[in-house]
Amino acid sequence: xxxxAERDECIGAGQCVLAAPGLFDQDDTAGLVVVLTREVPPSxxxxxxxxxxxxxxxxxxxxGESERSDDG
Amino acid sequence: MARACPFRxxxxxxxxxxxxxxxxxxxxxxxxxxxxxxxxxxRAVLADASISSNTDHPSFPHDSAGSxxxxxxTKTFIHMDDPEHARLxxxxxxxxxxxxxxxLRPRIQRMADRLIDDLLAGPAPADLLDALARPLPSLxxxxxxxxxxxxxxxFHPNTNVxxxxxxxxxxxxxxxxxxxxxxxxxxxxxxxxPTDDIVSRLVQEQVLPGHLSRDELVWxxxxxxxxxxxxxxxxxxxxxxxxxxxxxxxxEVRDTDDPNVVANTVEELLRVLTVAHKGRRRVxxxxxxxxxxxxxxxxxxxxxxxxxxxDPTVFETPSRLxxxxxxxxxxxxxxxxHQCLGQALARVELQVVVPTVLRRMPAxxxxxxFDELRFKxxxxxxxxxxxxxxx
Numbered sequence: 001x002x003x004x005a006e007r008d009e010c011i012g013a014g015q016c017v018l019a020a021p022g023l024f025d026q027d028d029t030a031g032l033v034v035v036l037t038r039e040v041p042p043s044x045x046x047x048x049x050x051x052x053x054x055x056x057x058x059x060x061x062x063x064g065e066s067e068r069s070d071d072g
Numbered sequence: 073m074a075r076a077c078p079f080r081x082x083x084x085x086x087x088x089x090x091x092x093x094x095x096x097x098x099x100x101x102x103x104x105x106x107x108x109x110x111x112x113x114x115r116a117v118l119a120d121a122s123i124s125s126n127t128d129h130p131s132f133p134h135d136s137a138g139s140x141x142x143x144x145x146t147k148t149f150i151h152m153d154d155p156e157h158a159r160l161x162x163x164x165x166x167x168x169x170x171x172x173x174x175x176l177r178p179r180i181q182r183m184a185d186r187l188i189d190d191l192l193a194g195p196a197p198a199d200l201l202d203a204l205a206r207p208l209p210s211l212x213x214x215x216x217x218x219x220x221x222x223x224x225x226x227f228h229p230n231t232n233v234x235x236x237x238x239x240x241x242x243x244x245x246x247x248x249x250x251x252x253x254x255x256x257x258x259x260x261x262x263x264x265x266p267t268d269d270i271v272s273r274l275v276q277e278q279v280l281p282g283h284l285s286r287d288e289l290v291w292x293x294x295x296x297x298x299x300x301x302x303x304x305x306x307x308x309x310x311x312x313x314x315x316x317x318x319x320x321x322x323x324e325v326r327d328t329d330d331p332n333v334v335a336n337t338v339e340e341l342l343r344v345l346t347v348a349h350k351g352r353r354r355v356x357x358x359x360x361x362x363x364x365x366x367x368x369x370x371x372x373x374x375x376x377x378x379x380x381x382x383d384p385t386v387f388e389t390p391s392r393l394x395x396x397x398x399x400x401x402x403x404x405x406x407x408x409x410h411q412c413l414g415q416a417l418a419r420v421e422l423q424v425v426v427p428t429v430l431r432r433m434p435a436x437x438x439x440x441x442f443d444e445l446r447f448k449x450x451x452x453x454x455x456x457x458x459x460x461x462x463x
Contacts, residue, residue, distance in 0.1 A: 011158075011409050012165035014416055015401075031166035054401045056411035058119055 001040040001064040003048055005033040009059040019054055020047035033059065075454070078447050079314060079344055079391060094365040097374075105133045105372035106365070107351070111383035111400070113363045114352075114375045118408035122358035123373065125410055127151040129355045133372035135452070141241035146248070146291040150410060160292060161413065163278060167216065167270050173416040176212070180424045183211050188432050192463070197439030200459040204429070205308035209300050209421055216417075217296060218269025219258060226254045248294075255290045255297075270296075300414045303347055304421055306448075306455025311341045311426050313445075313459060314393055316438060321395050326430035331423070337395040338422045343402030344393050346378035347454045352406055377403055378454075433463040 003023060005016070012031035016024035022044055025034045040048045040062075052060040093110030108117050117123055126132065127147070134140035149160035166172065184204070191203040214221040259275060266272035271293065278284035315322040315337075325337050351374040356367050367373065381402050382390035405412035412418070429436065438445075439460040446457040 011161065011411065012169060013411050014170035017170045026166070026169040026171065028166060030162055031169040031172070032162075056119070056407050057409055 001045055001048060001062055002038055003035055003040050004038070004061045004063070005035050006059040006061070007032050009057045011057045013056050015054040015056065016051040016060055019051040020044055023048055024051060075447065075449065078310065079393070093363045099133050100136060103133065103372065105374050106367055107374050107376060108362060109376045109379040110363060111380040111386040111403070114377065114380040114403060115407045116362055117354065117373060117375050118352060118406060120360055122356055122360050123354045124153050124357045125151055125157070125354060126153050131355050131370050131372045133353045133374055135350045135353060137241050138244035141244050146252070146294065148291050148295045150295060154409065157409065160288065163274060163284070164270060164296070164413070168413050168416055170416045173420050177420055177424060180212060180421060181428065184208055184425050184428045188428065192432070197460045197462040200312060200461050201305060201309045201456065202458065204425070205305040206301070208308070208425055209304035212417065212421060213297060213300050216270055217293065218262065218267055218271040219297060223254070251294055252290055255293045256286065259286055259289055300417065302451065302453040302455065304418050306347045306453050307341065307345060307418065307422055308425055309456050309459045310345050310347065311422060312429055313456065314341060314344065315426070315430065316436065318393050321393060322430060324395065325427055326434070333395070334423050334427050338419060338426065339402060340393060340395050340397055341422070342404040343381045343387070344391065345454070346381045346404045348404065348406070349378045349454045350452055351376045377406060436461055436463050
């Protein structure tokens with residue numbers, strides 16, 4: 001599974017950081033999303049889905065097999 | 073609408089939810105709106121690109137006469153759409169980022185402990201709202217913004233009038249003008265004497281170079297100062313009250329050294345209580361369909377977060393406080409691009425204060441009968457007028 005985040009849509013809510021702290025952070029300048037690793041380790045797939053679902057701006061996109069059907 | 077029980081949405085709204093998830097209602101001024109109460113439907117509406125928060129729209133469903141009057145004086149990013157909304161909100165997003173706020177935990181802990189020291193040293197019974205729940209969020213946001221806490225008499229009474237649905241338009245306007253004058257003079261002071269805080273940074277980096285007007289900054293400050301006061305204070309008091317009424321949960325939170333237990337409890341309290349209970353106000357800029365209901369361009373929409381957080385198709389036995397509950401996230405902080413800017417701060421304050429109260433006051437109890445408590449149904453943020461406790 002691969003993960004992308006649309007910075008233009010991001011509102012800096014940080015829900016992705018809460019759900020998957022190994023995958024996401026917020027940058028110091030603007031507080032917007034930073035993807036820490038594009039390839040999601042199998043152990044973090046559930047957290048990645050939770051992050052995508054909880055993002056209020058729906059800015060997180062998951063790609064690859066076993067992503068949810070409404071990934072983008 | 074008044075809640076019959078403080079731990080569930082008002083009965084009128086529950087009945088609506090049991091039937092239709094989107095339904096036509098009339099608001100206080102007789103005008104129509106679509107009331108959205110289902111969890112999925114509320115999320116869909118708040119995330120929809122055609123849904124506007126712009127209070128200038130003639131159909132915008134203001135929540136009271138006082139609120140409508142205030143919108144005519146100031147306009148902040150809360151009531152704007154993108155790109156204007158993003159331009160302003162992004163100036164302060166970094167200050168409320170998760171890890172930045174997490175670093176405040178030790179300071180917030182010290183503030184809570186000092187307030188509890190004073191409470192314990194004073195007479196019992198005492199009002200937990202007055203002694204701890206109101207001062208704590210106020211101290212924190214004042215320090216973050218750079219607003220002197222010792223000036224709070226200039227903005228606290230205003231805040232109270234500001235957030236009451238019962239304020240007349242005249243009261244609301246007067247209160248707001250006084251607060252704006254005060255904040256304006258503070259901004260002017262930071263121009264010449266900058267300190268290490270959000271206001272100073274915005275003055276130096278945005279106002280002086282001309283990216284942000286003095287008025288825009290003052291209006292933004294008002295929101296940042298006011299938004300987290302009553303909401304967080306009410307969550308602290310209602311949260312403690314809810315735990316007092318659920319002793320097994322209270323004991324678990326008090327005795328745990330697992331931060332996840334505390335965090336999950338705070339999330340469940342946020343869901344059950346949903347203090348932001350006045351419904352998110354929106355206008356449709358294009359036709360859309362929600363749960364089979366066609367909403368037309370120009371229609372007013374109200375998204376009921378409290379009812380959505382008690383959606384029985386999503387949360388089993390929704391009014392039950394279950395600190396081990398798993399499943400979908402609550403939407404007490406809203407959804408979409410306007411989701412609460414201060415949510416990380418609210419979470420940390422609750423995660424620090426609630427267990428601290430329970431641990432330092434192990435014999436805490438209500439000093440009045442539950443039935444004697446007065447709940448604030450008319451307020452923008454649901455809460456209790458006072459919480460007399462003894463220990």
